[in-house]
Amino acid sequence: NAGVTQTPKFRVLKTGQSMTLLCAQDMNHEYMYWYRQDPGMGLRLIHYSVGEGTTAKGEVPDGYNVSRLKKQNFLLGLESAAPSQTSVYFCASSDRRGRTYEQYFGPGTRLTVT
Amino acid sequence: GIQVEQSPPDLILQEGANSTLRCNFSDSVNNLQWFHQNPWGQLINLFYIPSGTKQNGRLSATTVATERYSLLYISSSQTTDSGVYFCAVRNSGNTPLVFGKGTRLSVIA
Numbered sequence: 001n002a003g004v005t006q007t008p009k010f011r012v013l014k015t016g017q018s019m020t021l022l023c024a025q026d027m028n029h030e031y032m033y034w035y036r037q038d039p040g041m042g043l044r045l046i047h048y049s050v051g052e053g054t055t056a057k058g059e060v061p062d063g064y065n066v067s068r069l070k071k072q073n074f075l076l077g078l079e080s081a082a083p084s085q086t087s088v089y090f091c092a093s094s095d096r097r098g099r100t101y102e103q104y105f106g107p108g109t110r111l112t113v114t
Numbered sequence: 115g116i117q118v119e120q121s122p123p124d125l126i127l128q129e130g131a132n133s134t135l136r137c138n139f140s141d142s143v144n145n146l147q148w149f150h151q152n153p154w155g156q157l158i159n160l161f162y163i164p165s166g167t168k169q170n171g172r173l174s175a176t177t178v179a180t181e182r183y184s185l186l187y188i189s190s191s192q193t194t195d196s197g198v199y200f201c202a203v204r205n206s207g208n209t210p211l212v213f214g215k216g217t218r219l220s221v222i223a
Contacts, residue, residue, distance in 0.1 A: 033210050042200065042215040058210065088155065092211075101145050101204060103211050105157040 004106035013081045021076040023091030032074035036087040120214035135186040137201030145204035
C-alpha cells in the first residue's frame, strides 16, 4: 500500500511555461485535495474533489486547474506559471469510512518558477 | 469560514523536557487532526481527535470540543520531535480541513 504518491518531487519552470502535477492514491478514497505551503502561511487549499468527475475551488484557486477523471488520480495544472506559484504542493486524500474523513498526505512537490 | 489559531508559534526545548501545544478554533468541528511536519517536509498524521483524549507513546492529545480547543502534549522530548506541528479542523460533512499556521518546535540536545 503506497498511500498517496506525487509526481514529480521537484521541478523548475520558467515564467509562462505549463506543467501538470500528478497525485495518485491506492486507498480507494473518494475525496482528494491539493494544498500549497508557503513559509509562515501554513497549508492553503487550492482545489478539491469529492468524487470522480467532480472538482471544487478552495481558498487560492487562481492560476490553477484540476481534473479527476479517475477515482485514484487528481491532476493539478499550471497553464502559465508565475513566480508567485513557487511553493511546495501537497496532495491529500480522505474517505468517509466510519464518518471520520481522516486526511492523509503525499510527500509533496517542490516547484520553483524563475 | 472557521478560524484556527495555534500557540506558541515557536518553541525551543532542551532534550527531555515536556511541552504543551495549543489549538483554538472558532466553530464546532466534526474532525480535528494533529500533524507533524518533519525537517524533510513530510506531513505525518499524529492524531485524529475531534473530542476526548488519545495517547500514542510519548505524545498525547486532548480536545475539548465544547470549549473549542485542543492540546498536544509531548513528554520527554527528543531531537527527532523537531519540526512543525499543525492542527487542522473541519466543521461540516466532507469539507476540506482548514489548517492553523503551526508551532515550530526545536529540541536541542
